[in-house]
Every structure is written in C-alpha cells, then in structure tokens.
Amino acid sequence: MAKAKAGTDILYELIGQARSYSDAIILGRGDPDFDTPVHIREAAVEAMNKNSNDYSPTEGILPLRKAIAKRIKDINKIDYDPETEVVFTNGGQEALFLMVITVLSEGDEIIVPEPNYNTYNDAIAFARGVKVEIPTYAKENFRVSPEKVRAAITPKTKALLLVSPNNPTASVISMEDMKEFAKIAEEHDLIVISDDIYDLFVYDEIKHVSAAFIPGMKKRTLTLNALSKAYSMTGWRAGWIVGPADLMARVKDIKAAVSGPGSIIAQYAALAALTGSMDEVWKMRDTYIARRKIVLETIERMGLEYGFPQGGQFVYADITKTGMGSVELAKKILDEQHVLVYPGASFSKDLGDFIRMTFLQPEEKLREGLRRMQDTMANVIDGNK
Amino acid sequence: MKGMSTKEKVIQSLKENKLLQSATISAMKQSSKDFRIDQPGGQINEIMINNVKKALDDGQTHYVDVVGIGPLRSSLSDWLQKMGVKGYSPDMLIVNAGIQESRFLTVQMLGDKLGGIALPAVVHPGVRKAAGTRKLNIKTFSVDHNNGMLASISELEKTLKEGNKLLYIESPSRLTGAMYSGVEVQKIAVLLNENDGAVIWDQGLAPWVDSSDYVSIGSIPGMNSRAVLLGEAYPGIGLEAMTVAYTAAKEEWFEPMRSQKQIMSICTRTPSQFAAAAGNDSYSSRVKETLSLLKSKKEEASAFLGDVFLDGSTVNIIALKVRNPKAFMGRLSDEGFMVLDGADFGAPGILRFSVTTDNVFMEAVKIMAGSNNG
Numbered sequence: 001m002a003k004a005k006a007g008t009d010i011l012y013e014l015i016g017q018a019r020s021y022s023d024a025i026i027l028g029r030g031d032p033d034f035d036t037p038v039h040i041r042e043a044a045v046e047a048m049n050k051n052s053n054d055y056s057p058t059e060g061i062l063p064l065r066k067a068i069a070k071r072i073k074d075i076n077k078i079d080y081d082p083e084t085e086v087v088f089t090n091g092g093q094e095a096l097f098l099m100v101i102t103v104l105s106e107g108d109e110i111i112v113p114e115p116n117y118n119t120y121n122d123a124i125a126f127a128r129g130v131k132v133e134i135p136t137y138a139k140e141n142f143r144v145s146p147e148k149v150r151a152a153i154t155p156k157t158k159a160l161l162l163v164s165p166n167n168p169t170a171s172v173i174s175m176e177d178m179k180e181f182a183k184i185a186e187e188h189d190l191i192v193i194s195d196d197i198y199d200l201f202v203y204d205e206i207k208h209v210s211a212a213f214i215p216g217m218k219k220r221t222l223t224l225n226a227l228s229k230a231y232s233m234t235g236w237r238a239g240w241i242v243g244p245a246d247l248m249a250r251v252k253d254i255k256a257a258v259s260g261p262g263s264i265i266a267q268y269a270a271l272a273a274l275t276g277s278m279d280e281v282w283k284m285r286d287t288y289i290a291r292r293k294i295v296l297e298t299i300e301r302m303g304l305e306y307g308f309p310q311g312g313q314f315v316y317a318d319i320t321k322t323g324m325g326s327v328e329l330a331k332k333i334l335d336e337q338h339v340l341v342y343p344g345a346s347f348s349k350d351l352g353d354f355i356r357m358t359f360l361q362p363e364e365k366l367r368e369g370l371r372r373m374q375d376t377m378a379n380v381i382d383g384n385k
Numbered sequence: 386m387k388g389m390s391t392k393e394k395v396i397q398s399l400k401e402n403k404l405l406q407s408a409t410i411s412a413m414k415q416s417s418k419d420f421r422i423d424q425p426g427g428q429i430n431e432i433m434i435n436n437v438k439k440a441l442d443d444g445q446t447h448y449v450d451v452v453g454i455g456p457l458r459s460s461l462s463d464w465l466q467k468m469g470v471k472g473y474s475p476d477m478l479i480v481n482a483g484i485q486e487s488r489f490l491t492v493q494m495l496g497d498k499l500g501g502i503a504l505p506a507v508v509h510p511g512v513r514k515a516a517g518t519r520k521l522n523i524k525t526f527s528v529d530h531n532n533g534m535l536a537s538i539s540e541l542e543k544t545l546k547e548g549n550k551l552l553y554i555e556s557p558s559r560l561t562g563a564m565y566s567g568v569e570v571q572k573i574a575v576l577l578n579e580n581d582g583a584v585i586w587d588q589g590l591a592p593w594v595d596s597s598d599y600v601s602i603g604s605i606p607g608m609n610s611r612a613v614l615l616g617e618a619y620p621g622i623g624l625e626a627m628t629v630a631y632t633a634a635k636e637e638w639f640e641p642m643r644s645q646k647q648i649m650s651i652c653t654r655t656p657s658q659f660a661a662a663a664g665n666d667s668y669s670s671r672v673k674e675t676l677s678l679l680k681s682k683k684e685e686a687s688a689f690l691g692d693v694f695l696d697g698s699t700v701n702i703i704a705l706k707v708r709n710p711k712a713f714m715g716r717l718s719d720e721g722f723m724v725l726d727g728a729d730f731g732a733p734g735i736l737r738f739s740v741t742t743d744n745v746f747m748e749a750v751k752i753m754a755g756s757n758n759g
C-alpha cells in the first residue's frame with residue numbers, strides 16, 4: 001500500500017509541534033473550541049449508570065437511528081428508514097472510510113474535487129482505488145464544474161465524491177449544479193458519496209442541498225454526517241451513514257468488520273444531542289459568522305486572495321504572493337508565532353498554494369493568533385516583492 | 386455480473402465475499418438468555434463514572450491523540466507488566482475503539498506489510514471479517530481438535546517454513562479457552578526467531594485463566610520485536626459498553642497502524658478512555674472475585690455436562706462437543722437461549738457458551754445436559 005498520504009502525515013507533525021508550545025494558538029484543526037453542551041454530557045453519565053449493559057447491534061440502537069432519520073428529514077428533507085437505512089459510526093471520519101471501502105474495489109476510479117479533505121485520499125488508497133481529480137479554483141470560488149466531471153468519466157469510473165460545504169475550500173454546491181451531478185450520476189450509473197458534515201453551517205442566505213435530495217438520487221447515494229462540528233462533540237466520535245437499504249446492508253457488513261458497534265454510552269449521548277435543544281448549535285453558528293468576519297478582514301489586510309467561505313468553519317487563502325510553499329509557510333508561522341494553520345499541500349498536491357484557517361477559537365484568542373500571523377506574513381510578503 | 390447496475394455489482398461482490406460474511410459476535414448480551422459474549426459482563430463503577438464526569442467537565446470533549454491518552458496507555462502498559470509482559474512501554478500501545486478495531490488494524494496493516502497472513506482454521510469470525518475488508522494473501526493452518534483447537538507446534542513450524550511470515554494466534558482460544566503452555570510459548574518464540582516470523586497474539590481472554598500459568602508470547606525476552614499483542618482493555622468490569630481495547634507493537638509496525646487509525650477514526654472516544662483509565666485501580670480485586678465466582682459456576686456446569694465438556698483454561702467460556710449441534714441449538718432456542726455455533730469459528734460440532742454467575746446460566750446448563758442425554 002502506498003505510504004500515507006503525505007497530507008495526513010504533514011498535519012500530524014504540525015499538530016505535534018504545536019502541542020509543544022504553551023502559547024500555541026490552533027487555527028488549523030477542525031475542532032470547535034466550545035465544549036459539548038451540558039445536557040449531552042449529562043446523558044452520557046446517566047447512561048453509564050443505567051445503560052452500560054445494553055445491547056447494540058452493529059448499526060446502533062434503534063432510538064438513535066430514528067433520531068438520525070428525523071434529523072435528516074427535518075434538515076435535509078429526505079426520508080430514510082431507521083430500521084434499514086441508517087448506520088451509526090465512530091465519527092464522520094469512520095463514515096467516510098466505510099463509504100469509500102464499501103464502494104470501491106481495486107482499480108475503480110472515483111471522481112474527487114480538488115483540493116479535498118486529505119483523508120479521502122487515504123481511504124481511496126486503502127481501497128486501492130484511483131482518484132481522478134477535478135481541479136477547482138479560487139477565482140471561481142472553488143466551484144466544482146459539472147462539465148469537468150463529465151469529461152473525467154471513463155469506463156472505470158465507479159463513484160463521484162461530493163462534499164458540500166467543501167473542506168477545505170468552504171464552497172457550497174448550488175441546487176443547479178447538484179441537479180447536473182445527478183444527471184451525470186444517472187447517465188453513467190455512478191454511486192455518489194456525499195459528505196454533508198457542515199450542512200448546518202452555510203452562510204449569507206446560501207442553501208445547502210444534500211445530493212440524495214435530488215429526485216432519483218437516493219437510491220445511488222451514500223451520505224455521511226456527524227455531531228462533531230455542530231454539537232462540539234469531536235471527542236465523542238459520533239457520526240452516521242445513510243443510504244438505500246440494499247447498499248446499507250453491505251455498509252453494515254463492513255462496519256462489523258472494521259470496528260463493530262459504537263460505544264453504547266456515546267450512542268446515548270448522541271441521542272440526547274439529536275433529541276435535545278438546538279439552541280447551542282445556533283448560538284455557535286452565529287458566533288462563527290462573527291468570527292468569520294474577523295478572519296476575512298485580516299486576510300484582506302494581508303492582501304491575500306481567498307475563496308469566499310460560503311459554509312464550513314474555515315477560510316482557504318491563496319499564498320502565492322508569499323513565494324513560499326504552503327508547508328514551508330505553515331511551518332514558519334508555527335516556528336515564529338506558535339500559530340498553527342493547515343498547509344494547502346495537505347489537501348492537494350498540485351493546487352496547494354493555500355493555507356486553511358479555521359475560526360474555532362474564542363474571539364480574543366482568534367484576534368491574537370491572526371495578529372501574530374500577520375507579523376510573519378508581512379515580513380514574508382515584503383521579502384518577496 | 387453482466388447487466389447489473391454499478392450498485393448491484395458492489396452489493397453482489399460484497400455478498401460473495403465469504404470472509405466478510407463471517408458471523409458477527411456481539412460484545413453485549415441481547416438478553417439474560419444470551420450466552421454468546423466473549424467477555425464476562427460487569428458494571429461500570431462509581432470511580433470510573435466520576436472519572437469520566439470530571440474529564441467531561443474539564444473540557445475533555447475534543448479530539449485527543451490518535452494513539453490514546455497518556456494515563457490510559459501507561460496503565461495498560463503496567464497491566465501488561467503485571468501479566469508478565471515487560472517489553473511493551475506505553476509508547477508502543479494504541480488504544481483502540483474495541484477489539485474488532487484491534488483485529489482490523491493488525492490483520493490488515495501487518496498483513497499488507499508482511500506479504501500476507503496465516504490464520505488458524507479455527508479462529509474468532511471477527512478475524513476473518515477483518516481479513517475480508519481488502520484483498521490479502523491469506524493462508525490457513527490446521528488446528529488440533531484434540532487440543533482445544535490450538536495449532537500444534539509442528540504445524541506452526543510447517544506454516545512458517547512454507548514462507549508465511551505472519552501468524553495469527555489466539556491464546557487463550559476464543560472458542561475453547563485452551564491456551565499454549567509456557568513451554569509451548571517458548572517453542573513458538575524459537576520458531577519465530579529461526580524463521581524470521583511475526584505473530585499477532587490475541588490474549589484477550591487471558592484475564593480469565595484460573596491459574597498463574599498463563600504465558601503471553603510478549604513475556605518472552607526479545608519477542609516484543611516479533612509479536613503484536615491485542616486484547617480488550619480491563620474486561621469484566623463493564624467497559625464492554627465503552628468499547629476499549631489495545632494493540633501493542635514495536636515502532637516499525639506501530640506506525641502504519643497509527644496512521645490507519647488516524648484515517649479511520651482520528652482517535653478513540655474520550656469518555657471511553659477516561660472510564661478505562663480509572664478501571665485499572667480496582668481491576669485486580671474485581672476480577673479476582675469474578676474469576677472465583679465464574680470458576681465455581683463452570684465446575685458446577687461441568688458436573689452436569691459430563692463428557693461433552695471440552696477442557697479449557699479460562700473460566701468465562703465453556704465449549705461443548707456435541708453429536709447434533711443443530712438439534713442442540715434448536716432445543717436451547719426453543720427456550721430462548723442463545724449460544725455460539727463453533728461452525729462460525731471453523732469448528733462444526735462445537736458449541737460455545739459464556740459462563741455467568743446468575744441462575745439463568747444453570748437453567749441453560751440443565752437444558753444442555755438434557756439435550757445431550759436425549
């Protein structure tokens with residue numbers, strides 16, 4: 001198997017270095033700074049007292065699957081049968097991995113917008129699949145072109161990956177484009193792997209549309225989501241996959257082979273999240289909108305171009321004017337300022353002259369991190385003139 | 386698969402994957418009459434719950450290190466040391482999200498790295514499932530049906546000399562509870578050295594061996610360079626609900642597994658880890674008590690079951706060799722009892738059921754005794 005995946009390893013190294021600094025400010029990792037809401041933590045403690053001997057099938061307890069199905073119905077307007085079309089996973093990360101290895105066999109091609117979340121490359125490599133890249137550009141706000149997707153199809157193409165809002169570019173697929181992707185998938189009999197993990201975080205009147213919402217798509221689409229980003233539950237590893245019953249039966253097989261059912265305690269916590277109030281979620285979202293403004297102001301002061309973040313929890317900024325590679329720059333910022341941003345090279349080999357900055361720190365810390373970063377960036381940009 | 390849609394081809398291919406279609410065994414009982422679980426159940430105690438509560442209140446709700454939190458890795462390493470396994474420091478341990486993840490990571494990552502894996506003909510179906518997730522070069526070695534379904538030393542030697550670099554061994558066996566003796570473990574270590582071999586050693590049932598005779602391959606000096614150990618973390622004290630297990634390996638093998646775990650799940654969930662980290666404190670005394678209770682139940686059962694009872698070293702499971710397993714299981718099923726079919730492990734004619742300390746267990750035993758006589 002190809003050695004991972006320089007992308008993931010680069011990030012792991014940088015995270016390790018950042019941890020060694022007591023004054024580090026992390027603007028790289030997608031880990032919300034809020035703690036998990038109290039009612040969810042309390043539900044976990046209660047479950048430890050009352051439910052620690054409960055049985056769970058591989059796909060998760062039925063009340064949780066019903067709650068997941070309801071959430072999808074309410075937010076994405078899609079019906080899924082909780083008995084047969086929902087599998088609880090160890091986070092969105094496991095969901096991503098399971099979807100890819102369920103669908104792909106050795107030599108199968110999957111069309112992937114570039115830049116992309118590095119773990120997709122790793123999962124495709126594990127399955128011994130072939131990634132076919134569709135480049136996206138800041139000047140087009142990282143729009144995934146249906147025409148380019150169509151042109152990339154070969155007899156070996158098995159699947160199409162759609163991530164919306166995209167990580168790291170923060171672009172959101174429009175309804176119009178989604179309908180085009182649906183046509184392509186239908187015409188070429190592709191399976192669609194859809195990543196909706198940031199679906200609650202779309203801004204400025206932009207509407208999120210899930211691929212399976214388009215008529216005819218549900219039968220060929222696997223969709224992941226998770227509680228990590230929306231409920232600040234990154235440490236709980238609580239996600240899911242939904243899809244048509246026949247394919248989900250196979251997802252369940254793979255889940256049983258990879259890790260088995262998730263912790264019953266985490267499942268009860270997830271249930272509390274999904275059936276409880278969403279007030280905290282909307283508060284977080286409003287906070288992110290405010291922080292996004294702060295980050296964008298700083299990027300503009302630095303004179304960097306960027307794809308306007310239509311969704312997600314980060315901004316992807318073009319660093320070509322620094323004259324440095326993204327890893328080199330991220331390392332320099334970390335060395336000099338103890339601020340961690342993620343290098344674009346970890347998201348794309350060829351389209352990597354970017355850095356990804358999250359807005360997942362309290363405002364004061366965010367401003368401090370950006371201020372420090374600006375010092376290094378100013379020197380680098382000036383030096384490159 | 387002509388004329389099939391892409392989705393239908395995917396489905397068909399996965400359905401035809403015999404390894405992947407191996408049976409799934411749950412870690413938790415479906416009912417009081419479910420005797421299929423690998424590990425004895427227990428109750429998460431107040432100390433563990435409070436440790437989790439404190440951790441959550443302190444903000445431990447975020448990503449943690451992919452390999453696990455420091456205190457848990459340290460306590461697992463200490464626990465292994467108490468088992469006589471001295472060569473695995475905390476930084477050689479990965480905290481897994483359950484035993485199946487341990488199986489998957491070891492089988493796939495080391496199987497890929499070492500050119501394939503040799504599995505025993507009788508093995509926990511979870512091992513085959515893990516092997517079936519991606520094509521691997523798999524060989525099978527035979528086991529001795531008169532020795533608890535463990536492979537003989539000569540069979541292991543033959544397997545290694547045929548060029549297989551990686552063996553998978555359960556000791557104790559997940560089906561019968563039989564284990565390799567100290568002398569045999571020494572011999573296995575010699576074979577591995579002589580043939581430049583490696584072993585994935587499942588020692589998950591070791592806490593239930595009722596004697597000080599248990600010897601892990603990891604306790605043999607130098608074997609930390611050839612043996613990857615795996616098992617559930619502190620079984621029998623209620624942690625099954627939290628799904629925590631461990632893998633212990635040298636750096637060269639540790640790294641691909643760490644990387645793959647990052648890819649698959651980023652980290653093991655924090656509440657589980659903090660619960661397990663507190664489990665170490667009282668583990669010895671709690672397990673001693675449970676072991677004693679299970680032992681007396683197992684002895685009571687053996688008196689009823691007679692010569693169908695297969696001798697195994699662990700007190701938490703009983704394996705039976707029966708003439709007509711279908712009829713046997715049918716009679717149990719009529720009364721709502723569930724036991725494991727050894728055919729799922731590769732041993733038709735063997736049934737396995739877990740020992741518990743409640744009255745329901747003896748009800749099941751009496752039905753089994755009656756079924757055998759009837």
